[in-house]
Amino acid sequence: MTSVNYEKDQNNIVHFIFDKPNASANLMDQEFTDAFVAAVKKLQHDDWIGIVMRSNKSTFFAGGNLEDLYKTTHENAHILNDMLTRIKSAMRTLETSGKPVVACINGAALGGGWELALASHYRVSLNQGVTLGLPEVTLGLLPGGGGTVRMTRLLGLQAALPFLTEGRQFKPVQGKALGLINEIVDTPEQLLDAAVNWIKENPSAQQPYDVKGYKIPGGKPNHPAMAQMLPIAPAMMRQKTKGTLPAPESILCVMVEGLQVDMDSALRIESRYFIELACGQISKNMIGTLWFQLNEIKAGAARPPSFEKEQVTKLGILGAGMMGAGIAYASACKGIEVVLKDVSVEQAEKGKAYSQNLLDRKV
Template sequence: MSSVQFEKDSDNIVHMILDRKDGSANVMDAAFQADFFEFIQKLEAEDNWDGVIVRSKKKTFFAGGDLTALIQVQPSDAQQFFDEVEALKKAMRKLETMGKPVVACINGAALGGGWEIALSCHHRIALSKGVMLGLPEVTLGLLPGGGGVIRMTRLLGLQGAMPYLLEGKQFKPEKGKELGLIHDIVDTPEEMLEKAKAFIKANPESVQPYDVKGYKVPGGKPSSPALAQMLPIAPAMLRNQTKGVLPAPEAIMCTMVEGLQVDFDTATRIETRYFTTLTTGQISKNMIGTFWFQLNEIKAGRGRPDGFEQKPVKKVGILGAGMMGAGIAYSSAIKGIEVVLKDVSLDNAEKGKAYSETLLNKKVSRGRMSEEKRDGILSLIKPSANAEDLQGCDLIIEAVFEERGLKATVTKEAEAQIAGDAVFASNTSTLPITGLAEASVRPEQFIGLHFFSPVDKMPLVEIICGEKTNDETLARAYDYVQQIAKTPIVVNDSRGFFTSRVFGTFTQEGIAMVGEGVSAVSVENAAFLSGYPVGPLAVMDEVTLTLSAKVRKQTIVDMEAAGESYTAHPADAVADSMLEQDRAGKSTGGGFYDYPEGGKKKLWSGLDQYYKADSQIPLQDIKDRLLYIEAVETARCYEEKVLTSVRDANIGSIMGIGYPVWTGGVLQFINQTGLKTFVTRAQELAEKYGDRFTPPAYLVDMAEKGETFKDS
């Protein structure tokens, strides 16, 4: 056996040792399944044993399912896949119903299939450190297919299991013990084995709680009065979260409810049917490809230049203590980096530091951080109005207003204080890095670091290389982004780069439709039904039309200086009209929405001035206009080499600008639609709604050749 070892010790206890020969982690692949079947057969054939200890020789307990195989399962493979999953689950069921004790010794992460193996054991012991547990399959468009839904629901009850199944919430051993899922927590592997053996000797006959006659599921079955009242509401609440485009949470809920109304074996077959449907579907393939394979490539540094050793940032200087600068300061200090937070006045800088204090105080009040640790983090942030305090910084991040002159001034001021090998980065969201680098005496060490607001919550940082940015600077910027636990994507210079440029098409398209007379309610609802977290009008209220107007004005100036002419967008007239009516956005009291004090926001009744009853268009057209305009613009970014990898486009579009999760990202949306179908639909939209939907010639060429977007 290449993945599982069968050993019997002097205490007559069989050890099921998980140790995949050709990998750093144990995986539920075909080799494991074959070995597991053989292990169970040996147990049945050799009846002279007192119990089983399941343990791992890897740093982790068990990594989960074989996603490389799962992503390849097609609808035509459904029956074979169903049979294979059922066979594995029957073997797991055999392990827990032999009547003898089975103990899981969890030495590291047990997620997905690993936690399902542990759940099939009667007793679970975990190390106190380095262990994470849970069933995160829903985040990849799947459900736990190895009995995880059925066992968790029976052990925790329907409502108790929901966060761990519908949200994929992970937990540590302490929480597991509180839930009754972990029975003991120890400090060493040796102690874990001793405890496991002691349990086996003390419990020669073992059975799962849910197999005991008369066992009652916590909270009751779906037919119980309390659940019977809640269940009719639950699907509507879930649909509000999934927007009808994420099938996995809905399939999980169905499995949970249906599974509690039948016997265990029937319940697991129900689980397998839903699992098979999700696995053979396109949405899980989109999500696995992006959130597993492509995201892991980014984490592994595929976008980082080779040949440069990692050099952690020790001291960062941040220019501007507004929301962005304050957020960057917090994100740096919480990772142990010394911060100089500089603004035009010490008062402003101290207000910026206060932002970190507020966030840290929340952690302390919730018991997630000690006061001592909070004070230590805050001590790393030095508010200042003196440029000389920037001395010793190995990274400077400029986060002042989007004004070219101001940025040039602070660049020169900071560079006069820092060492020759320090990196200078601008947090601009739209201004080309090459142009901003003209104010620098060392443009090779000038780069863009585009953070997203609020910085403490948003996981993405867009790294922008100017024409003269060298590879070492890129490598150091990449390392810093990962040092502060953010996800980096790397793009080349352009007005708006990738994220702001594409995001702008989304908001502009929504506003343009309002200008055409389309109902604002229809526009926002179409975005919601497409899977966007927020509609284009609501997003623009957060950004403010004032900022959008400033960006447009700067764009016009820059294009005229370059001898180019600006082409007005259909959204411009509505934006100007709203500004004339003092409706700039949320921060100014109201924009497309009203924001009543103490109440929920609602669309401004004044939008009726743009509405035309005879200008309504099909819902599908509204949805496609939002999805396709971003996809077409992304394709242009790819053609222009602003984007150089598919993974950066997909991850950036979801983590940075809210492209619907179910698509797997903006270029994967084109792939899964099919390039020929996409091009045809884009051309239809161009004929009906404007040339901006016209697909680039190279995209048409790719479609004719039958190609797709993929990284080499």
């Protein structure tokens, strides 16, 4: 069993089927890297007209292995660097092969999953149940599998900023409007048919940024419009982060530096910034708190052993001040009926008005 199954159909199209053994989701780890690199090498000794990348899981592909990243230090960083170099080289081999590569996105494609999709020439997605994006910044990291470089080249520096420095996620419809998703279908069968048909109709393929004369949307950093915006961008970012979060600033560095060199050099720059962040204490703190500890809480780690789970449908809150009103709002948004009690009806009504004002703004 392997994380990447290599199959060839009657059309002479090779299918890379992602299916990590004994796991609910596909992960970009050493095991996947070995399997993916081996599959790409096998292509060199095979006859094929195109590649379909698809998943046997309910999602397309999750991100990197956070356990491995959490253990990365400056002393063993060469292991992570080797993995990044190998997988990026394999992805680059696919996209520069001259033959079409299609990603069939059947579920969430976040982090490493979206980076794999970006390395394809054509992206087909299901309409429902799919979330796309690069949320690495929310864990103190940056997209290290080519995502920072490719998103910047495809969207342009300014348009790509919120997706990279804020980790903004999006749905297939928005992805199509951005030009990142090429086709949206309703069923898994249509997903595969669309991929096969496109490969047959497009026997040769190139990434837009590999075509001679391609112009980055909005221009490179030395473009007059960019040259005016870039000097103030770090200051605006520092105003938000207060200098406590290095990841957004590192992402901006990769975006700007990467646009001034060739693709392969840009990918190396991205790897170096990524490894530096992964070795840092801030990313480890964020991964530990916002991933490992949060998942433990969601799994019930803080639940007293004598209390069984039950569905709350009505909640009483004593005190309608700042905290009580906030809890009331969060509970009501989840469909829970809330009763507020305070020293007077007027005070309770103020707590109720807090939720009313927030919802009125949203409306």
